[in-house]
Amino acid sequence: MKILTLFSLFVTYSSGNSINIEENAGQFFSSGHTNNWAVLVCTSRFWFNYRHVANTLSVYRSVKRLGIPDSHIVLMLADDMACNHRNPKPATVFSHKNMELNVYGDDVEVDYRGYEVTVENFLRVLTGRLPPSTPRSKRLLSDDRSNILIYLTGHGGNGFLKFQDSEEISNVELADAFEQMWQKRRYNELLFIIDTCQGASMYERFYSPNLMALASSQVGEDSLSHQPDLAIGVHLMDRYTFYLLEFLEDIHPASKSNMNDLFKVCPKSQCVSTPGHRTDLFLRDPGSVLITDFFGSVRKIEITMETINLTDPIQQVELSPVNEELQIEKYSYADQLPVSEIIHQKPKQRDWHPPDGFILGLWTLILLVFFKTYGMKHLKHIF
Amino acid sequence: MAAPLTLLLIVAVTIRAALYRSSLADLISERVEVVSPLTAWKRVVEGLALLDLGVSPYSGDVFHETPLIIYLFHFLVDYAEITFMLADVITAVALYLTVKEYNKQVFRKQKYALEADRYPLDCLELIRSPKEMFYIPLKVAMFYLLNPFTILSCVAKSTCGLNNAVLSLFILATVKGNVLLSAIFLSLATYQSIYPLTLCASALLYLMQRQYIPVNFRRASFWWFIVQYAFMYLGSLFVIVCLSFFLLGSWDFLPSVYGFILSVPDLTPNIGLFWYFFAEMFEHFRLFFLCVFQINVFFYTIPLSIKLKEHPVFLIFMQLAVISIFKSYPTVGDIALYMAFLPMWSHLHRFLRNIFLVCCVLLTCSALFPVLWHLWIYAGSANSNFYYAITLLFNVAQILLVSDYFYAFLRREHHLCYGLYLKRKDGYEATLVLK
Numbered sequence: 049m050k051i052l053t054l055f056s057l058f059v060t061y062s063s064g065n066s067i068n069i070e071e072n073a074g075q076f077f078s079s080g081h082t083n084n085w086a087v088l089v090c091t092s093r094f095w096f097n098y099r100h101v102a103n104t105l106s107v108y109r110s111v112k113r114l115g116i117p118d119s120h121i122v123l124m125l126a127d128d129m130a131c132n133h134r135n136p137k138p139a140t141v142f143s144h145k146n147m148e149l150n151v152y153g154d155d156v157e158v159d160y161r162g163y164e165v166t167v168e169n170f171l172r173v174l175t176g177r178l179p180p181s182t183p184r185s186k187r188l189l190s191d192d193r194s195n196i197l198i199y200l201t202g203h204g205g206n207g208f209l210k211f212q213d214s215e216e217i218s219n220v221e222l223a224d225a226f227e228q229m230w231q232k233r234r235y236n237e238l239l240f241i242i243d244t245c246q247g248a249s250m251y252e253r254f255y256s257p258n259l260m261a262l263a264s265s266q267v268g269e270d271s272l273s274h275q276p277d278l279a280i281g282v283h284l285m286d287r288y289t290f291y292l293l294e295f296l297e298d299i300h301p302a303s304k305s306n307m308n309d310l311f312k313v314c315p316k317s318q319c320v321s322t323p324g325h326r327t328d329l330f331l332r333d334p335g336s337v338l339i340t341d342f343f344g345s346v347r348k349i350e351i352t353m354e355t356i357n358l359t360d361p362i363q364q365v366e367l368s369p370v371n372e373e374l375q376i377e378k379y380s381y382a383d384q385l386p387v388s389e390i391i392h393q394k395p396k397q398r399d400w401h402p403p404d405g406f407i408l409g410l411w412t413l414i415l416l417v418f419f420k421t422y423g424m425k426h427l428k429h430i431f
Numbered sequence: 432m433a434a435p436l437t438l439l440l441i442v443a444v445t446i447r448a449a450l451y452r453s454s455l456a457d458l459i460s461e462r463v464e465v466v467s468p469l470t471a472w473k474r475v476v477e478g479l480a481l482l483d484l485g486v487s488p489y490s491g492d493v494f495h496e497t498p499l500i501i502y503l504f505h506f507l508v509d510y511a512e513i514t515f516m517l518a519d520v521i522t523a524v525a526l527y528l529t530v531k532e533y534n535k536q537v538f539r540k541q542k543y544a545l546e547a548d549r550y551p552l553d554c555l556e557l558i559r560s561p562k563e564m565f566y567i568p569l570k571v572a573m574f575y576l577l578n579p580f581t582i583l584s585c586v587a588k589s590t591c592g593l594n595n596a597v598l599s600l601f602i603l604a605t606v607k608g609n610v611l612l613s614a615i616f617l618s619l620a621t622y623q624s625i626y627p628l629t630l631c632a633s634a635l636l637y638l639m640q641r642q643y644i645p646v647n648f649r650r651a652s653f654w655w656f657i658v659q660y661a662f663m664y665l666g667s668l669f670v671i672v673c674l675s676f677f678l679l680g681s682w683d684f685l686p687s688v689y690g691f692i693l694s695v696p697d698l699t700p701n702i703g704l705f706w707y708f709f710a711e712m713f714e715h716f717r718l719f720f721l722c723v724f725q726i727n728v729f730f731y732t733i734p735l736s737i738k739l740k741e742h743p744v745f746l747i748f749m750q751l752a753v754i755s756i757f758k759s760y761p762t763v764g765d766i767a768l769y770m771a772f773l774p775m776w777s778h779l780h781r782f783l784r785n786i787f788l789v790c791c792v793l794l795t796c797s798a799l800f801p802v803l804w805h806l807w808i809y810a811g812s813a814n815s816n817f818y819y820a821i822t823l824l825f826n827v828a829q830i831l832l833v834s835d836y837f838y839a840f841l842r843r844e845h846h847l848c849y850g851l852y853l854k855r856k857d858g859y860e861a862t863l864v865l866k
Contacts, residue, residue, distance in 0.1 A: 399484075399485065400483055400485075402505065402678055403677060403678065406502070406674060409674055409677065410502075417612070420611060421611065
């Protein structure tokens with residue numbers, strides 16, 4: 049009797065579960081990504097830009113806490129605040145005053161440090177065009193199933209971001225870099241967050257698909273810093289990232305918060321500037337995009353005893369090269385070099401010849417002058 | 432004198448050929464002191480390559496030489512080295528013949544003046560004798576061929592060598608008295624770079640004096656000769672420009688060549704005075720200063736020709752020097768041409784005052800040019816001010832050289848009129864000052 053009830057319970061449970069599994073299987077691959085990367089860049093040096101390093105390290109901390117390993121994070125810090133000789137608490141970088149939270153920790157791995165943080169290196173990391181001797185920790189080895197989080201902070205202006213007080217990256221360059229990444233299939237979806245003055249100008253020029261961007265202020269507004277710590281003597285964080293950190297502290301790997309919640313972080317009352325976002329290039333609805341799709345490396349694991357028929361959503365993607373009419377938007381690679389033409393190059397020929405009239409006229413004149421100078425009597429010696 | 436000249440030519444050609452084969456040729460052809468955007472060889476090659484691709488060579492800011500150069504090098508681009516060596520040889524031979532002819536003139540005039548008893552008695556030591564003048568033509572040819580500036584310019588395959596050849600042929604034709612050839616070569620030289628226009632006045636003066644036409648504004652024969660010469664000059668210039676039009680079928684060589692020379696858009700550093708000024712100038716004043724700088728080249732023609740109307744060959748020397756210093760893109764090849772004339776005035780050495788200073792400054796500056804260029808561009812520890820300072824100093828030294836020779840020449844003439852040991856009214860020795 050008990051065995052019967054248990055058995056029936058088990059059957060109903062498993063059948064219930066199997067229905068769930070079938071549904072979940074559809075959701076399983078809904079986001080389309082299989083790995084996560086993060087590129088976190090602080091572009092300012094000098095002690096008074098402590099807050100930019102703290103910004104980047106706080107995002108690093110959140111991203112690492114939510115599961116992205118150091119091998120998948122490219123952390124670029126333009127200056128060393130933890131071991132700066134003006135730091136009264138060496139080997140620490142605090143994000144909250146009264147030293148509540150040390151974002152530096154024991155296991156921070158900085159990949160690009162100090163003067164290595166340049167526009168060229170940043171663009172090379174993004175596009176993957178690094179010299180062969182670059183170690184793996186300094187490369188963004190993403191593929192077309194990677195979701196990448198890119199976080200930039202520093203001093204910026206309308207259309208540019210300043211690197212190291214000596215050079216700038218413009219919004220056009222950034223947009224072109226992302227287009228290169230798209231054409232080389234280096235990302236599946238990309239979330240771009242920027243915390244600088246007039247940060248919205250940096251995402252104005254994006255034109256590649258699957259990009260979502262957030263900025264801490266609109267064009268014409270400055271992003272303000274949050275709070276100084278009187279013991280350390282500098283401002284510790286910027287407002288936008290401070291509230292972003294507070295928001296992310298509530299996220300855990302299984303949370304279902306989506307991007308719409310992220311857009312609400314730091315309203316004008318808290319941030320003084322108006323954060324902006326851009327989702328028109330993003331193919332999915334932002335409400336269906338989980339925070340952990342970008343900030344964490346959440347591997348979906350469902351343990352089941354059932355066999356699942358992986359039906360249409362998956363097969364359609366696999367069959368798309370065959371059934372071309374099913375695909376609505378077809379992306380293609382950029383034109384490659386016409387190698388065949390280069391290999392069989394013909395030798396260069398001199399194609400241009402001076403016109404005959406010119407040669408005739410010129411030499412007639414020269415002969416005329418010659419004979420005028422030396423007299424016609426010489427003619428009889430020649431002929 | 433043919434044998435020493437031939438020997439000199441062989442030595443010069445050997446030096447140049449040796450330098451062509453060495454690795455220095457590439458190094459030299461990139462130095463900004465030796466090539467300018469007008470005269471660089473790689474621009475000529477680039478222009479020819481563009482033409483082979485079916486594009487006008489003047490499209491883009493690459494090629495700024497005249498179409499006749501295109502025609503010349505279309506056939507000779509594989510023999511470019513021989514062409515430039517030949518140009519140098521022609522220049523040297525032309526200068527040699529010029530100086531020989533000029534010496535004959537000088538000696539003849541001196542003989543007449545002596546017979547007419549026009550020299551005071553105590554300046555007999557200033558009279559030149561054929562014996563001392565015998566080696567001057569060879570020295571002039573040697574000064575031109577063995578001048579390091581000329582050798583550098585030839586090895587760099589700068590078209591300045593061709594310009595020098597045309598100019599020296601013009602001077603030869605003028606000194607020989609051939610009006611037509613002089614007009615034609617002058618128009619060729621003007622066609623290639625505009626500045627030889629100022630040599631018109633000196634050529635006119637010389638030819639008129641040779642044909643015994645009095646240089647007097649009220650005489651009809653004076654104006655008639657000017658009309659004839661101007662007609663030949665402008666006519667041949669017009670014919671050459673039209674021929675150039677027929678070569679490529681378009682007029683876009685006019686802004687590329689003449690517009691480029693006159694409006695100085697390219698501010699690559701060189702040994703001239705234009706680049707630094709125009710690099711730091713506000714756009715608002717650019718036209719004004721452009722006019723000022725360009726007029727500066729042409730401005731000295733009339734005063735100098737009034738002062739030196741008895742001595743047109745010296746006037747040619749002064750004009751060449753003024754052109755080389757104040758033109759918009761000078762190179763060391765231009766300097767080499769007027770320096771070749773210096774042995775002609777070696778009899779003035781007792782009146783030259785600054786020659787030691789000038790020599791030292793010229794040598795030092797020539798040595799410092801590559802050093803400061805390296806410090807500025809490669810080491811990054813100097814900046815353009817350093818290089819421009821040396822440029823300025825170099826030009827000041829050249830101006831000092833030219834004005835020194837001017838002073839010495841005029842002083843000699845003064846002594847020939849008034850005697851060598853001049854006394855003031857109270858019996859003390861007088862000094863002559865150039866005002």
